[in-house]
Amino acid sequence: MTYSILTLFDIILVATLLWLGWRLLSSEDIFKAVVLFISFGLLMALAWVRMRAPDVALAEAALGAGLTGPLFLAALRRMNRSHKGERRLDIDENRDGDHGKNSEPT
Amino acid sequence: MSWLHTLFALILLPAIAVGMIRILRGPTAADRMMTAQLFGTCGVAILLLLSAGMLNPVLIDIALVFALLAALATLTFIRRTWQGSGKNKHGYPLS
Amino acid sequence: MDILYHSGTLFIVIGVLFFLSGTVGLIRFPDIYTxxxxxxxxxxxxxxxxxxxxALQSGSWVLTVKLLLIWLLVLIAxxxxxxxxxxxxxQKNIKPWTRP
Amino acid sequence: MPNDNCLSTSHTLATLVRRSLPRFAIFSLLWYALAGSDALSWVIGVPAVLLATSLSLSLASSSRLNIRVAGLLHFIPFFLYQSFRGGIDVMHRALSFRQCLDPGLVAYTTLLPEGSARIFFVNTISLLPGTLSAELRGDQVTIHTLDQGLPVWANIQRLEYHVAALMGETGEGRENL
Known part of the structure; x- marks a missing residue:
């Protein structure tokens, strides 16, 4: 009983991971890709757990979701700033104005 | 009778998968980030249930790391990416 | 022991229902605040x-404390x-959705 | 913000010990809960606990956090019950066939003093049924509510009362209004 449930769990997990990876690579909005990457790290940690490698899962959770995520976010901000050619700190108010935001007025 | 816990973990996994729609769609950046936070909380619950289902107490430690680090990403996002600078306009005490 | 185990299962079922409804809310609700x-x-x-x-099912103090610690952490975060x-x-002047 | 004036008195050492001892005890208990009863784990544990104690002392704000035990005993059941009700409320709204939302913003002026009590109050608002703290400017809290028909003010006043009792801030309070 447990094994069949776990097999189903694995199938859903792998399918979600593949879908996530595909969307992550094909996404045009970089911020969306970063968030998808963080989620990918979290799910990948679950996958390592299922492969009975809890130590790798621990490292994946710490590095994949906890360290690279914030690093990517900080890098995104810096990239955005240099992309605009500005050195001022408080300028990039609507960073996501170019792609995502269409319904909320700013 | 640990299959019951595994079953609950299995039920929670689609909750994560469906939440991904919000990442793909969600109009503002914060909507996407919120969903990553949902993944963190849901991931903690799945890990706790799996640790009972797979009879492996080590997974609880991984859940602890999840709980700590999922929030870190959200906070970095708010402070660094979304909210202009780190300057704080309303006097919300940061310390 | 059996009563503890079954009430623990009941709690877990309720918790899973909460999680599912949270996801449904995340998909269905109209704006960022809701x-x-x-x-x-x-x-x-x-x-x-x-x-x-x-914690009800675990029957060990150390495990219970650890579980409660995780919950507290998630709660604060x-x-x-x-x-x-x-x-x-x-601050970015995103207007809350109101009933039309 | 570091504050040095509290350590500048003559009994610096006594103050330091009195402030650090509870933290030390709490962090030691935490380590025990995390690492288990293995005696060898304290090789790492003792430095970690010392580091955590010194870090938490240097990060602590000037307003001392004195939590009343009686207040805590009243607060925990209140908090658990209210957050359970909040969960039920959200579940009902999310799963109901027609969308029954009527969101709006409510302004509230808190009487809690600046510092940890106010921060704690603002963070717990988000766990009450139907309310979410959206903004804090000085003592003005802007609250987003899921349903304007809910008794938001009454709920929040009760929470404020409980937080005041928890933090030992009773006395100067509601009766001035």
Whole structure:
């Protein structure tokens, strides 16, 4: 009983991971890709757990979701700033104005 | 009778998968980030249930790391990416 | 022992239901503030119920303390980040959705 | 913000010990809960606990956090019950066939003093049924509510009362209004 449930769990997990990876690579909005990457790290940690490698899962959770995520976010901000050619700190108010935001007025 | 816990973990996994729609769609950046936070909380619950289902107490430690680090990403996002600078306009005490 | 186990299972079922309804709310609700409601409340309560259920079933003090610690951490982290998201959304003048 | 004036008195050492001892005890208990009863784990544990104590002392704000035990005993059941109700409320709204939302913003002026009590209050608002703290400017809290028909003010006043009792801030309070 447990094994069949776990097999189903694995199938859903792998399918979600593949879908996530595909969307992550094909996404045009970089911020969306970063968030998808963080989620990918979290799910990948679950996958390592299922492969009975809890130590790798621990490292994946710490590095994949906890360290690279914030690093990517900080890098995104810096990239955005240099992309605009500005050195001022408080300028990039609507960073996501170019792609995502269409319904909320700013 | 640990299959019951595994079953609950299995039920929670689609909750994560469906939440991904919000990442793909969600109009503002914060909507996407919120969903990553949902993944963190849901991931903690799945890990706790799996640790009972797979009879492996080590997974609880991984859940602890999840709980700590999922929030870190959200906070970095708010402070660094979304909210202009780190300057704080309303006097919300940061310390 | 049996009663403890079954009441733990009941708690876990309730917690899983909370999680599912939180996800449904995240998909269905119209704007960022209402989605924050769904996320923070449903997920924290859901995790609380799951933790309570597992603690009832675990029967060991150290494990119970650890589980409660995880819940406390998630509680603090998510309520703080919820407030931060809401306040910076206000700061960016995102209008709350109102009933038409 | 570091504050040095509290350590500048003559009994610096006594103050330091009195402030650090509870933290030390709490962090030691935490380590025990995390690492288990293995005696060898304290090789890492003792430095970690010392580091955590010194870090938490240097990060602590000037307003001392004095939590009343009686207040805590009243607060925990209140908090658990209210957050459970909040979960039920959200579940009902999310799963109901028609969308029954009527969101709006409510302004509230808190009487809690600046510092940890106010921060704690603002963060717990988000766990009450139907309310979410959206903004904090000085003592003005802007609250987003899921349903304007809910008794938001009454709920929040009760929470404020409980937080005041928890933090030992009773006395100067509601009766001035």
């Amino acid at each position: 989605r924050l409601h769904a996320l923070t409340k449903a997920d924290n309560v859901g995790l609380g119920c799951v933790v309570c259920g597992l 998510s309520s703080a980040s919820c407030h931060l998201i809401a306040s910076s959304a206000m």
